[in-house]
Amino acid sequence: MTKETEYHVPVLLRESVDALSVKPNGTYFDLTFGGGGHSREILFRLGDGGRLFGFDQDADAERNIPQSDARFTFVRSNFRHLARWARFYDATGADGILADLGVSSHHLDDATRGFSFRFDSPLDMRMNTSGGQTAADILNTYSEEDLTRIFRTYGELQNARRLAATVVKGRTNAPLLTASDLTRLTTPLMPRAREKKETAKLFQALRIEVNGEMDALAEMLNAAAKVLRPGGRLVVITYHSLEDRMVKNVMRSGNMEGHVEQDFFGRTTSPFRPVTGRPLIPNAAEQALNPRSRSAKLRVAERTEAV
Ligand SMILES: C[S@@+](CC[C@H](N)C(=O)[O-])C[C@H]1O[C@@H](n2cnc3c(N)ncnc32)[C@H](O)[C@@H]1O
Incomplete structure (x- = not known):
């Protein structure tokens, strides 16, 4: 194991990065950098002119930042502030956004953070x-x-x-x-x-x-519609039904309730169009190797032309 995979083994790695359909000169956001597994795969597929912004609200993730790669920028922030950071870095009109939600294995394995009942640690549980x-x-x-x-x-x-x-x-x-x-x-x-x-x-x-996770997710999905260019991809991996429902609804309709609205001409006004009908789940081999992956669901949407 490398120090990064000890930190966290990436879930649905190939499937999620394939879904981003990385263009060599594109601009991408990995909103949940963690051990950096997804970011490294995106960087592998990016050319010299590409850019990747990796977000994490936990300072511990900084130890996994790729060294001397000018294409990568780490943003130590909650992803709810995505739109603000995209403006700051002149990165709106992005080609893809990936979010692999929740906590990392590092959180669950750290006996001092309070995320797991395997240890008798103080009940903290703050990612930041x-x-x-x-x-x-x-x-x-x-x-x-x-x-x-x-x-x-x-x-x-x-x-x-x-x-x-x-x-x-x-x-x-x-x-x-x-x-x-x-x-x-x-x-x-x-x-x-x-x-x-x-x-x-x-x-x-x-x-x-x-961690105010449901509010942060709602704000981030809303911001994603502003930050992506039409045709840009939103790829989200969820781990429980509540967040999966929210992601599914927003990808269908642009709102939390999943109500698809139409304009005067009968055109759907949603900022997203789902690329996959059913969510993708890890195959049997991945589930056997990485028990954490068993609850994972991958959803993909494309930014529409709707404003
Ligand atoms: C499931 S892990 C991601 C693992 C990563 N994809 C990898 O391959 O190593 C989720 C990471 O996102 C971070 N995170 C969760 N919610 C966040 C939020 N609202 N804003 C910023 N970072 C967040 C956590 O601190 C954690 O490091």
Whole structure:
């Protein structure tokens, strides 16, 4: 393993970069740089006149920046600010945007970051550690209703209400600060046979809330329509049904609800046209080699002429 693949093994690498249909002199955005696996493949296909902007909000990703490649620019930012950065770098009218959503293996494997219940680490879960609330802040201050909503919506947990009530009751004795403070309360409520899976969903729900992932995704999809040239490609890899639904709807219709609207002449006004009907999923070999890839779905759209 190289140091970058130790950081993260890229998912659907060939399929996603093929979907970008890289032009040697094109301008591309990899909005989720991470270990840089997708970026390296894009750079491999780009010629000397091409440009690639790699975004990541986590400072740790900077260690994977390709050395001395003038075609590459790292942008340490949340991808929700895509349109602003594209203007700053004079990179609107781009040929392709790739986003491989969620956390990296590095996040899940780092015992200090709080993303995984495999370690008894502080409940942090921020991808950008320079500000914002941690998972502990949320667990110790949110109302029972808000915790229920998060567990139900982002974790799709059947017993969201009971879990939230247990957290609220449990935190009156002492604040929940570490992963084991939380799992000590919640494990007895999880169905025995699915204990690990359900706890992973609970942690996923908190992580999505901590990082404002659904809002950032919505803003980024909106910005992508402004940054791509007509014919440019938007390629997104999702890992849970909520984000997949949002991506699918926006690619169909340009809005979160998936309502396809038409103008006076009956033409679809969506800024995107889906290139693939069904999402692409990793083949059996990839799923066997990389368990993280099992929930991945790849969706591709093309920017239309619509304004
Ligand atoms: C699934 S990993 C991407 C892995 C990468 N494609 C590779 O091959 O190594 C997602 C990365 O995107 C970053 N990320 C997630 N959401 C982000 C956002 N809203 N803005 C910027 N970076 C984000 C995470 O910090 C993480 O490093």
